[in-house]
């Protein structure tokens with residue numbers, strides 16, 4: 001079933017969905033099952049699986065020169081999606097990114113997903129690679145997520161890259177895209193960022209999942225601004241609890257978001273052993289308020305921490 005069908009069917013009800021990361025290469029599928037098994041009691045309508053492109057590492061050779069090696073640390077997104085659907089009978093949403101893919105490779109990946117019966121995708125651009133200061137698309141790849149959305153939408157209309165295919169089989173992908181309540185870090189301002197999000201929706205996106213945030217006001221203002229800009233599709237808040245003090249710095253550095261003063265103050269003065277409980281409680285309060293506001297779904301970034309996610313989901 002499509003992600004948006006779940007929202008349509010259960011108007012007024014707030015679903016809970018989860019996002020998992022593929023295990024590091026050499027790991028097993030059991031790590032994903034260990035995360036998801038205890039969370040299935042919350043009946044998530046869908047589970048997202050992130051995609052991680054290759055990274056570069058530099059190995060020092062005997063000559064003193066460095067050798068640049070590309071490695072993919074977390075392969076397996078498509079296989080994990082198929083496995084999740086098979087084990088739990090719930091829909092899996094693979095994240096598809098522009099980075100590292102030609103449009104031909106993207107088309108082939110979409111054909112595979114369609115054949116596997118996966119009919120939801122989250123269409124993203126991806127970030128700049130380590131050691132690159134900006135996102136560099138493949139020469140024959142997409143530069144922005146909107147172009148990827150267009151490609152998926154074309155396939156939904158039976159339009160493939162090969163113009164000789166006249167009556168191409170129509171795929172039926174429900175397309176989600178990313179949104180940023182505190183704006184995307186490259187965007188000059190929130191208005192411009194939302195303007196490009198409008199383009200993603202016009203191109204065929206049916207729902208938005210947001211970057212994590214810790215102040216619900218930012219989310220509510222973002223939804224208002226999107227609605228004013230003409231976006232009518234469901235907007236799903238993404239949440240991730242803080243479990244360690246160092247995340248007060250690492251999360252803003254990595255995700256370009258702000259931490260509310262009240263949360264920072266409470267965490268800074270707390271003993272290390274109490275930090276997790278504070279972060280979990282903060283996330284529960286955020287979740288309760290979001291639920292009361294009538295959001296269609298709350299999306300939790302599990303980061304493989306089933307226990308913490310379970311605690312939060314139980315509380316709401």
Ligand code: FAD
Nearest residue numbers: 050051095124125126127144145178184186187193196211
């Ligand atoms: P875009 O929508 O293309 O936007 C990127 C930037 O370009 C923005 O600043 C936007 O305002 C601007 N822009 C857009 N269109 C245009 C245009 N036509 N002209 C000029 N500027 C434009 N990354 C991964 O690698 N794997 C994942 O699994 C993953 N999952 C994610 C899930 C969620 C819910 C979120 C919020 C992010 C996720 N990311 C993931 C990170 C994401 O790839 C990065 O945030 C990336 O930098 C931007 O992706 P996007 O799809 O928002 O890009």
